[in-house]
Amino acid sequence: xxxxxxxxxxxxxxxxxxxxxxxxxxxxxxxxxxxxxxxxxxxxxxxxxxxxxxxxxxxxxxxxxxxxxxxxxxxxxxxxxxxxxxxxxxxxxxxxxxxxxxxxxxxxxxxxxxxxxxxxxxxxxxxxxxxxxxxxxxxxxxxxxxxxxxxxxxxxxxxxxxxxxxxxxxxxxxxxxxxxxxxxxxxxxxxxxxxxxxxxxxxxxxxxxxxxxxxxxxxxxxxxxxxxxxxxxxxxxxxxxxxxxxxxxxxxxxxxxxxxxxxxxxxxxxxxxxxxxxxxxxxxxxxxxxxxxxxxxxxxxxxxxxxxxxxxxxxxxxxxxxxxxxxxxxxxxxxxxxxxxxxxxxxxxxxxxxxxxxxxxxxxxxxxxxxxxxxxxxxxxxxxxxxxxxxxxxxxxxxxxxxxxxxxxxxxxxxxxxxxxxxxxxxxxxxxxxxxxxxxxxxxxxxxxxxxxxxxxxxxxxxxxxxxxxxxxxxxxxxxxxxxxxxxxxxxxxxxxxxxxxxxxxxxxxxxxxxxxxxxxxxxxxxxxxx
Amino acid sequence: xxxxxxxxxxxxxxxxxxxxxxxxxxxxxxxxxxxxxxxxxxxxxxxxxxxxxxxxxxxxxxxxxxxxxxxxxxxxxxxxxxxxxxxxxxxxxxxxxxxxxxxxxxxxxxxxxxxxxxxxxxxxxxxxxxxxxxxxxxxxxxxxxxxxxxxxxxxxxx
Numbered sequence: 001x002x003x004x005x006x007x008x009x010x011x012x013x014x015x016x017x018x019x020x021x022x023x024x025x026x027x028x029x030x031x032x033x034x035x036x037x038x039x040x041x042x043x044x045x046x047x048x049x050x051x052x053x054x055x056x057x058x059x060x061x062x063x064x065x066x067x068x069x070x071x072x073x074x075x076x077x078x079x080x081x082x083x084x085x086x087x088x089x090x091x092x093x094x095x096x097x098x099x100x101x102x103x104x105x106x107x108x109x110x111x112x113x114x115x116x117x118x119x120x121x122x123x124x125x126x127x128x129x130x131x132x133x134x135x136x137x138x139x140x141x142x143x144x145x146x147x148x149x150x151x152x153x154x155x156x157x158x159x160x161x162x163x164x165x166x167x168x169x170x171x172x173x174x175x176x177x178x179x180x181x182x183x184x185x186x187x188x189x190x191x192x193x194x195x196x197x198x199x200x201x202x203x204x205x206x207x208x209x210x211x212x213x214x215x216x217x218x219x220x221x222x223x224x225x226x227x228x229x230x231x232x233x234x235x236x237x238x239x240x241x242x243x244x245x246x247x248x249x250x251x252x253x254x255x256x257x258x259x260x261x262x263x264x265x266x267x268x269x270x271x272x273x274x275x276x277x278x279x280x281x282x283x284x285x286x287x288x289x290x291x292x293x294x295x296x297x298x299x300x301x302x303x304x305x306x307x308x309x310x311x312x313x314x315x316x317x318x319x320x321x322x323x324x325x326x327x328x329x330x331x332x333x334x335x336x337x338x339x340x341x342x343x344x345x346x347x348x349x350x351x352x353x354x355x356x357x358x359x360x361x362x363x364x365x366x367x368x369x370x371x372x373x374x375x376x377x378x379x380x381x382x383x384x385x386x387x388x389x390x391x392x393x394x395x396x397x398x399x400x401x402x403x404x405x406x407x408x409x410x411x412x413x414x415x416x417x418x419x420x421x422x423x424x425x426x427x428x429x430x431x432x433x434x435x436x437x438x439x440x441x442x443x444x445x446x447x448x449x450x451x452x453x454x455x456x457x458x459x460x461x462x463x464x465x466x467x468x469x470x471x472x473x474x475x476x477x478x479x480x481x482x483x484x485x486x487x488x489x490x491x492x493x494x495x496x497x498x499x500x501x502x503x504x505x506x507x508x509x510x511x512x513x514x515x516x517x518x519x520x521x522x523x524x525x526x527x528x529x530x531x
Numbered sequence: 532x533x534x535x536x537x538x539x540x541x542x543x544x545x546x547x548x549x550x551x552x553x554x555x556x557x558x559x560x561x562x563x564x565x566x567x568x569x570x571x572x573x574x575x576x577x578x579x580x581x582x583x584x585x586x587x588x589x590x591x592x593x594x595x596x597x598x599x600x601x602x603x604x605x606x607x608x609x610x611x612x613x614x615x616x617x618x619x620x621x622x623x624x625x626x627x628x629x630x631x632x633x634x635x636x637x638x639x640x641x642x643x644x645x646x647x648x649x650x651x652x653x654x655x656x657x658x659x660x661x662x663x664x665x666x667x668x669x670x671x672x673x674x675x676x677x678x679x680x681x682x683x684x685x686x687x688x689x
Contacts (some may be wrong), residue, residue: 005560006564007557007566007568009558055546112571127652135567135594157679163571164569164594166571167570168567168569168570168594169556169566169567169568169570170565170566170567170568170591170594171560171565171566213688239593239594242592243592243593243595245592246593247590309595311593311595311597312593312595312597312600313597313598313599313600314597327598327617329617330613330614330615330617331614332541332579332580332581332582332611332614332615333543333578333579333580334579335544335579336578336579338578372670375632378667408602422534485571528670529670
């Protein structure tokens with residue numbers, strides 16, 4: 001037992017918790033606010049971590065590690081779980097041999113995301129137990145607990161984090177380190193090959209395990225009750241429980257650490273022990289709906305608090321039943337493309353030509369704001385290609401010829417490749433133009449590497465890089481042009497105009513490194529520490 | 532009585548908001564006081580507005596400072612006062628660049644640490660602890676210039 005005291009962010013605490021729990025491999029895709037988990041994990045002694053091309057691949061690699069009998073942590077942000085949903089739903093049937101923990105970071109209030117979905121719905125939909133820490137100490141402790149639950153019931157476990165838990169720092173006292181279990185493959189064909197004949201019994205096994213986990217959660221789960229008022233009871237999860245304790249110091253608070261499957265028996269007993277009970281939770285009415293369905297008498301929820309983050313003031317309003325309009329805080333300055341960003345030239349060009357821009361997820365999404373306002377759509381990673389193609393298929397010629405799909409290099413590797421495959425097969429009549437803004441990094445999330453940069457998570461050479469131009473050519477794109485958007489502006493404009501006028505499938509790779517990455521690399525070359 | 536002190540920092544991405552919050556966090560942490568820090572970054576790194584909360588005391592629950600609850604509001608520029616002063620409680624203290632002779636800073640990038648110096652006048656922590664935290668959070672070649680900036684903000688010669 002160590003009593004060393006540390007000041008850590010939730011992300012650092014998850015990384016240390018995973019390492020101390022004997023995790024063999026960390027794998028994930030960068031996404032705010034989850035990114036620093038793997039980066040910190042990789043800095044730990046023997047912390048083996050790698051970026052995957054996308055979240056689906058990350059989960060698949062993690063499944064392999066867990067099938068091999070040892071422990072793995074897989075990290076992503078909430079929207080990444082959508083990408084990973086396919087393997088997740090089935091690994092919940094097969095179960096795992098070694099511990100498998102998915103650290104998924106939600107973003108209530110959308111500090112840097114395109115939606116504020118609630119990952120708890122995936123736990124219920126897929127049948128995967130879900131733990132929810134409130135601060136860094138709990139993030140550390142629950143990472144270990146998640147591995148233990150995962151192995152005890154051979155189920156994957158979701159560790160749901162939120163922006164405030166990931167990026168808040170608080171005190172952590174670590175428990176010390178466990179050895180990494182040796183991987184050892186044990187064949188289990190009927191347990192792991194989910195043809196319908198094997199999947200039907202697997203589904204029943206999964207439901208039986210969940211029933212057992214619920215029973216455990218009722219009696220031994222991480223759901224402490226704080227205070228002993230018999231008047232007001234509050235049931236809350238994660239950081240909301242801390243806001244509630246501060247907002248109502250006299251209330252009796254049931255602090256739920258495992259939110260799926262809910263400890264319903266314990267919850268109903270808690271409700272019976274108080275005159276009135278309120279559920280305080282960020283985002284969707286997940287606990288509220290389940291408790292009401294089970295017949296629990298709790299105060300109806302006010303819809304306005306579904307949106308954005310909670311804080312102590314908002315929780316006080318909920319307790320007071322205050323449904324009046326909330327003060328709108330003054331707006332700060334919005335983010336913008338950096339001075340000297342190579343993407344600026346690209347968007348100036350697309351604006352001048354009057355393109356309809358199907359955009360994507362990355363720094364360059366900021367071009368939707370003034371002074372550029374040159375992005376017509378942005379839905380999800382890789383979406384620019386399919387959405388641009390859809391427009392090309394149905395718009396009248398004059399408009400169809402203006403449609404350009406714009407995507408970054410990291411996003412292209414993440415989920416742009418399948419869009420190109422679709423373009424080759426289902427070719428629009430007037431062709432199509434994809435502009436890949438290649439700045440040689442995953443800039444938006446803080447300059448991570450990807451297979452196209454040819455470097456691993458710790459910025460060391462991977463041996464080989466995935467060539468975007470060679471890949472596009474090999475897939476059957478008619479014309480692939482590579483140029484520097486800042487230095488070859490005339491050639492760039494000509495290439496875009498030619499492509500729009502022809503019926504070709506054209507990929508224009510606008511390649512110039514991110515100025516922040518150049519500065520970072522220079523720092524690293526000087527041997528300085530980079531954040 | 533559980534007394535918690537709330538310090539809110541506000542600025543633009545790239546101005547060193549997170550660094551100066553970390554320095555104060557370390558000063559507090561090193562004395563064994565309970566502390567929580569909350570920040571939002573991501574898109575806000577790209578030159579947009581950014582705030583960071585530091586709360587310390589006997590026992591800190593929520594990591595966030597609600598409107599009207601900040602004992603101190605530290606802004607990196609006078610133009611950020613309007614957007615953030617609603618966080619300040621009645622009688623709370625605003626710390627801003629015009630509190631000291633900004634023109635005397637040898638390196639403009641040390642403004643964040645100079646503001647910590649100005650803030651330090653209102654807190655009880657000894658100067659040595661601040662210096663220790665500055666040295667722990669910044670690379671060695673920046674120690675001297677930041678120590679000077681801190682003392683300038685504090686209103687004392689280095």
